[in-house]
Amino acid sequence: xxxxxxxxxxxxxxxxxxxxTYLGILFAERSMRQTGNNVFSxxxxxxxxxxxxxxxxxxxxxxxxxxxDIDSAEGLYKTTGFLKLGEQDRLVTVQAFTKQxxxxxxxxxxxxxxxxxxxxxxxxxxxxxxxxxxxxxxDSTEEDGESYLxxxxxxVVGVVCHPAYSCNYVYSRRGMSEKGNGNCHNFFLVAExxxxxxxxxxxxxxxxxxxxxxDKLDSxxxxxxxxxxxxxxxxxxxxxAESDERYSDIKGKYQQKIDDAEKQISDAEEEIKSNxxxxxxxxxxxxxxxxxxEELKKVAPNEDYSKYDSEIVKAxxxxxxxxxxxxxxxxxxxxxxxxxxxxxxxxxxxTNSEWSVLDRFDNVSFAxxxxxxxxxxxxxxxxxxxYIVVALMVCYSSIGRMVTKQKNLIGTQKALGFKYSEIxxxxxxxxxxxxxxxxxxxxxxxxxxxxxLSLKGYVQIYYFKDYVLAYNIKQIAIVVGAAYFLxxxxxxxxxxxxxxxxxxxxxxxxSIDKAKTFFFExxxxxxxxxxxxxxxxxxxxxxxxxxxxxxIGVSGCTALLIIGFTMKYAISDxxxxxFDEIQKFxxxxxxxxxxxxxxxENNLQSVGNVEYLSxxxxxxxxxxxxxxxxxxxxxxxxxxxxxxxxxxxxKQQSENDIYKGAIISSNTADFYxxxxxxxxxxxxxxxxxxxxxxTGISENYVCHFLIISPETYKSLFAxxxxxxxxxxxxxxxxxxxLKAALEDNEGFISLSGKESGKSIFKNIADxxxxxxxxxxxxxxxxxxxxxxxxxxxxxxxxxxxxAVMRINGYSLRKTKSFINIGNxxxxxxxxxxxxxxxxxLGLKIVMIIENDVVAYEHIPxxxxxxxxxxxxxxxxxxIGAIANIKISKISLTDLSRYE
Numbered sequence: 001x002x003x004x005x006x007x008x009x010x011x012x013x014x015x016x017x018x019x020x021t022y023l024g025i026l027f028a029e030r031s032m033r034q035t036g037n038n039v040f041s042x043x044x045x046x047x048x049x050x051x052x053x054x055x056x057x058x059x060x061x062x063x064x065x066x067x068x069d070i071d072s073a074e075g076l077y078k079t080t081g082f083l084k085l086g087e088q089d090r091l092v093t094v095q096a097f098t099k100q101x102x103x104x105x106x107x108x109x110x111x112x113x114x115x116x117x118x119x120x121x122x123x124x125x126x127x128x129x130x131x132x133x134x135x136x137x138x139d140s141t142e143e144d145g146e147s148y149l150x151x152x153x154x155x156v157v158g159v160v161c162h163p164a165y166s167c168n169y170v171y172s173r174r175g176m177s178e179k180g181n182g183n184c185h186n187f188f189l190v191a192e193x194x195x196x197x198x199x200x201x202x203x204x205x206x207x208x209x210x211x212x213x214x215d216k217l218d219s220x221x222x223x224x225x226x227x228x229x230x231x232x233x234x235x236x237x238x239x240x241a242e243s244d245e246r247y248s249d250i251k252g253k254y255q256q257k258i259d260d261a262e263k264q265i266s267d268a269e270e271e272i273k274s275n276x277x278x279x280x281x282x283x284x285x286x287x288x289x290x291x292x293x294e295e296l297k298k299v300a301p302n303e304d305y306s307k308y309d310s311e312i313v314k315a316x317x318x319x320x321x322x323x324x325x326x327x328x329x330x331x332x333x334x335x336x337x338x339x340x341x342x343x344x345x346x347x348x349x350x351t352n353s354e355w356s357v358l359d360r361f362d363n364v365s366f367a368x369x370x371x372x373x374x375x376x377x378x379x380x381x382x383x384x385x386x387y388i389v390v391a392l393m394v395c396y397s398s399i400g401r402m403v404t405k406q407k408n409l410i411g412t413q414k415a416l417g418f419k420y421s422e423i424x425x426x427x428x429x430x431x432x433x434x435x436x437x438x439x440x441x442x443x444x445x446x447x448x449x450x451x452x453l454s455l456k457g458y459v460q461i462y463y464f465k466d467y468v469l470a471y472n473i474k475q476i477a478i479v480v481g482a483a484y485f486l487x488x489x490x491x492x493x494x495x496x497x498x499x500x501x502x503x504x505x506x507x508x509x510x511s512i513d514k515a516k517t518f519f520f521e522x523x524x525x526x527x528x529x530x531x532x533x534x535x536x537x538x539x540x541x542x543x544x545x546x547x548x549x550x551x552i553g554v555s556g557c558t559a560l561l562i563i564g565f566t567m568k569y570a571i572s573d574x575x576x577x578x579f580d581e582i583q584k585f586x587x588x589x590x591x592x593x594x595x596x597x598x599x600x601e602n603n604l605q606s607v608g609n610v611e612y613l614s615x616x617x618x619x620x621x622x623x624x625x626x627x628x629x630x631x632x633x634x635x636x637x638x639x640x641x642x643x644x645x646x647x648x649x650x651k652q653q654s655e656n657d658i659y660k661g662a663i664i665s666s667n668t669a670d671f672y673x674x675x676x677x678x679x680x681x682x683x684x685x686x687x688x689x690x691x692x693x694x695t696g697i698s699e700n701y702v703c704h705f706l707i708i709s710p711e712t713y714k715s716l717f718a719x720x721x722x723x724x725x726x727x728x729x730x731x732x733x734x735x736x737x738l739k740a741a742l743e744d745n746e747g748f749i750s751l752s753g754k755e756s757g758k759s760i761f762k763n764i765a766d767x768x769x770x771x772x773x774x775x776x777x778x779x780x781x782x783x784x785x786x787x788x789x790x791x792x793x794x795x796x797x798x799x800x801x802x803a804v805m806r807i808n809g810y811s812l813r814k815t816k817s818f819i820n821i822g823n824x825x826x827x828x829x830x831x832x833x834x835x836x837x838x839x840x841l842g843l844k845i846v847m848i849i850e851n852d853v854v855a856y857e858h859i860p861x862x863x864x865x866x867x868x869x870x871x872x873x874x875x876x877x878x879i880g881a882i883a884n885i886k887i888s889k890i891s892l893t894d895l896s897r898y899e
Contacts, residue, residue: 007398008434010789014394015438015483016445017782018387023443023471023479024450025380025771031455031470032373033220039464041215044072045163045366046101046208047228048235051356052243054250055203060242064209067238069231071212074101075204077195079148080177080184081140085128087743088750090185093175094118094138094149097189101208102164104189108132109158112191116151119158119189122463123168132156138188150196160189161463167365168461176631180749181590181725182619183633201250209235219360220370228359239355247352254347261340264332271329362629369462371851376454378848379771386563386841387782390556392490394786395434397549399427400494401793407498411506423499424492431491432484439480447471450774457770532814540822546797547826550790554830555837557783558872562838563845564776565864570846570856571765571772574701577857578761579754582700585645585727587735588752590617593722595747600726603741608733613637613645616713617725622706623681623689624672630852632668632704634682636713636721639663645727648707649699652676661695663707667855669697682706690716701855702761761854768849780871787875791883795819802890816884827876831869838868 039045050056050064061073077096082089097104097111097119104111107122109132120130130136134156140149165174165187174184211231217224360366403410413423447469455467498506529537540547589612591600597614604612615637622632639648639659650658651666654676662682664674674680674694681689698707710721730738739751795802798819805815839860846856 007402007789007793008430010785011391011395011398011431011434012438012441013785014387014391014782014789015435015487016440016442017778017785018384018391019439019442019479019483020445020450021387021775021778022380022384023446023476024774025376025454026475027446027451027469027471028454028771029373029377029380030472030475031451031467032369032376032458033218034470035464035467036369036373037219038468039166040163040219040360040366043103043105043163044101044210045360047211047214047360048209048232049076049206049358049363050209050235050239051206051358052203052246053205053353054243054246055200055205056207056242056355057203057246057249060238060246061207063238063242064207064235067231067234069211069213069227069234070209072100072210074098074208076102076206076208077148077192077197077200078175078205079140079195080175080179081138081147081149082179082749083186084137084139087739088752089139089180089748090750091177091180091183092138093177093184093187094140094190095187096192096195097160098208101210102162104160104162107159107161109156111158111160112189112194113157115191115194116154117157117191117194118154119160120156121165121187122159122161124186125159130156132159136188146196146199148196148199149190149194151194154188154190154194158189162187162189164363165365166462166464167368168463176619176621180592181617181633201253203246219366220373225361228361232357232359235357236355239357243354244352251347254343258340258343258347261336261343265336265340269329269333271325272333364631365462368851368853371853372458372461375768375849375851376771379775379845386556386560386837388486390553390560390782390786392486393549393552393556394789395431395487396490396494397545397553397790398793399431399491400545401797402430403427403495403498404797407506410498411501411503414506415503420499424495427491427495428488431487435483435487439483443471443476443480450778453774454771457766457768460766532810532818536818536821539818540825543822546790546794550794550823550826551830551833553786553790554827554872554876555832555834557779557786558831558834558868559838559841560779561776561783561868561871562835562864563842564772564779565867566838566842566861567772567846567849567856568769568776569861569864571768573861574854574856575758575761575765578701579758582647582649583754583757584647584729585613586730586753587728587738588754589726589728589742590749590752591724591726591745592747592749593724595745597723599745600742600747603745604726604728604738607738607741609731610733610738611644611729611731613641613727614723615642615725615727616710616721616723620706621683622704623683624674630668630672630704632665632706634706634708636708636710639707639709642707642727645729647699650696651699652697654693654695656695658696659709660712661693661708662712663696663698664694665700665703665705666697667700667702667850668704668852669694670855671850671852692716701857702757703853765854783872784875787872788879791823791879794823795883795886799890802887806890812888815890816887819883819887820880823876823880827873831872834872835865835869839865 056075058075061075064070064073076098078093079095080091080093083092104119106119108125109119112119118136120136124130136154136156137152138149138154139152140147142148174187176182177184214224214227214231217227361370410423451469451471458467459465589600591597601612601614604610615635617636618634619631620634622630624630635642635646642648648663650663652669652675654661662680664680668674674697676694676697678694679691680694681691683689692706692708696707708716713719713721728738735751735753742748742751802815802818805818806812810818842864843858843860847858850856
């Protein structure tokens with residue numbers, strides 16, 4: 001009974017581990033979905049965001065509200081600027097808080113009320129130490145010298161969480177800008193009164209849309225995506241006409257300004273002409289008066305000429321007045337000509353821009369959250385498959401050995417008239433009891449252990465701190481039903497051989513199956529092998545059930561460990577590869593485009609052994625065919641020079657000149673299935689779309705980038721590049737020393753290292769590592785249970801054989817070797833198969849858990865293989881040592897135990 005209980009416990013544990021792993025991670029995925037849906041619904045996270053560079057009017061909003069599935073719409077004022085933080089300028093997004101859609105959750109303080117009040121995001125309060133009542137300075141000056149904000153200094157009155165910025169660690173997570181390198185690092189909320197609304201031409205740069213019909217659906221489901229696409233199409237049907245009308249309206253306003261300026265210039269020129277004519281006439285009249293006066297003085301020198309003098313003074317004053325009016329008219333004409341040139345330049349630069357219609361899937365934070373949730377589900381399913389195979393084999397092996405030991409009992413039952421189903425039901429009840437308790441413990445572990453630990457890693461990434469513990473009765477029922485079905489199947493297969501035999505055959509004393517004869521036994525070399533070695537080989541090959549179950553058990557557990565460690569090291573290795581091997585620079589200097597680069601370069605040359613490369617670095621929106629838009633880092637520099645600072649390791653390239661198009665990051669190409677020769681569309685600053693051919697794919701793991709040579713950039717965008725950044729190698733120079741030499745220069749924005757990128761990646765990786773660590777621990781436990789169960793069952797089965805060997809003169813050492821040699825061979829075979837299966841599945845799962853932001857290495861990891869094999873081998877050695885102790889205690893009384 002004691003030995004049977006060990007087998008029962010092993011089966012229960014293995015079943016519970018498989019169920020706990022699969023359901024726990026499945027519930028974690030469900031929890032993320034439910035928590036996300038709750039938060040997004042409570043804070044009315046927009047279903048669509050419609051934007052246009054010329055603004056969206058109230059009339060357009062009314063037309064959007066007339067669409068059948070649009071229930072709420074709210075205009076959003078938004079701009080970007082540089083936050084003065086210490087000695088550095090940080091590009092940020094500033095927007096007015098909304099009241100109906102995208103409502104902010106106040107964590108501390110309150111929402112802004114006055115134009116000079118501001119609310120900061122929670123992650124900024126935590127990371128930068130900014131607190132209530134602190135004052136912040138934000139410069140939002142545009143190229144025309146004006147600003148969309150009325151103030152530059154703001155008092156912090158609140159700390160908030162915003163549904164559009166739910167992810168704390170996503171590259172370009174807070175919007176894009178035409179300023180700096182385009183990557184906004186934080187967001188701020190202000191009152192609508194903080195904006196100079198007149199500058200928006202009676203419109204809003206963006207409008208947030210809400211749909212009640214979409215709110216009723218799971219935001220992460222296919223049904224939501226289909227419904228969202230349908231509504232998006234209806235919005236797009238309105239977009240064309242409205243954007244055309246807005247473009248015509250704005251263009252008409254500029255044309256009216258041009259017409260007014262031309263009229264004012266014409267009026268001024270008429271006035272100039274009139275005044276010039278008056279001056280000419282007055283000057284002639286003045287000369288005439290002076291001439292008459294001179295003549296009179298000659299004729300009558302003693303006369304009173306004061307009358308003529310007053311007339312001359314009056315004429316001169318009249319001329320001076322005309323000249324003053326002339327100068328004023330000329331000045332006004334010059335001013336209006338300048339305005340006319342500006343208006344004409346504005347209108348010449350105008351291009352019709354359609355609305356940008358973005359759904360939730362285009363939101364960086366939401367897309368990241370969705371990818372994380374889906375990755376969890378895929379991860380759980382992949383591991384569960386291997387667990388099922390191993391659990392089935394253990395169940396089959398355990399029941400099979402039990403049936404073998406109870407052949408005589410089965411024979412007796414058949415002799416007494418028991419039916420096939422009645423005998424089978426005894427073993428089915430045994431497996432069903434094990435399955436029941438395995439399911440009970442597995443479900444409890446799934447809900448209260450695996451699910452909680454799986455979600456723990458995501459607490460730091462998103463501002464959702466309290467995840468809903470989720471479970472699904474339907475999923476539990478399906479898993480429990482599948483467990484009963486599979487264990488029942490394994491039990492029937494294990495029992496079928498003996499239950500089908502007749503009673504006489506089963507009741508034969510010491511009924512032993514005849515050993516199979518193998519072809520090699522007829523070979524000459526076989527007879528040269530010692531009897532002991534032949535016995536070991538024959539025993540190994542004749543014990544097919546032990547042979548198969550041991551190999552599958554060991555290979556399955558080894559594969560699980562390799563999968564876990566492969567993912568662990570694939571993630572950790574990327575941190576080094578991306579931020580040390582690919583990004584070779586030490587510091588990244590960001591400056592304003594119109595700054596004096598000579599001053600910066602002189603400073604860089606004067607400090608230590610610093611090396612540097614001047615580049616253009618911008619965040620741009622890239623449209624991909626059959627995919628959502630992505631945000632990519634566009635780098636423009638001489639590519640041969642760039643390689644010294646940013647490794648351009650070409651994996652694929654065009655047969656033509658690689659520099660004639662764009663080199664894209666390999667993770668982007670892999671995730672979106674892009675190939676050499678494909679076309680991508682890049683939006684420039686004016687919103688114009690430029691088609692670029694992919695001519696190269698370069699190794700990269702984190703975020704997206706495009707590399708274009710300056711010559712190609714000029715030919716594609718019809719513009720010279722504006723350098724705004726430097727890659728810097730310190731070569732032993734202190735960062736603080738370099739910073740002190742640069743930060744006082746006009747145009748200095750920031751000097752940063754790679755720590756922020758590493759930190760962001762670490763937080764993203766930690767979320768997966770928490771799940772992977774659970775997988776590794778459970779796999780290690782399962783490996784121990786499987787190896788222990790297989791060894792114990794085999795020793796129990798071979799007890800009488802080992803006793804006979806001792807009686808026939810075999811030494812204890814030889815008796816142990818009989819077992820150890822066979823098990824060693826099987827374990828080695830299992831390790832080899834487990835290596836192959838683990839590597840293949842591990843790499844496949846690594847590709848499954850990738851997302852559009854982060855990719856991992858797709859090569860076998862030697863450390864993962866070595867550690868996994870070492871753990872399995874260590875378990876085998878430890879269990880083997882315990883088995884040897886058990887063999888040492890075998891006595892003559894054990895002869896009664898037949899196989």
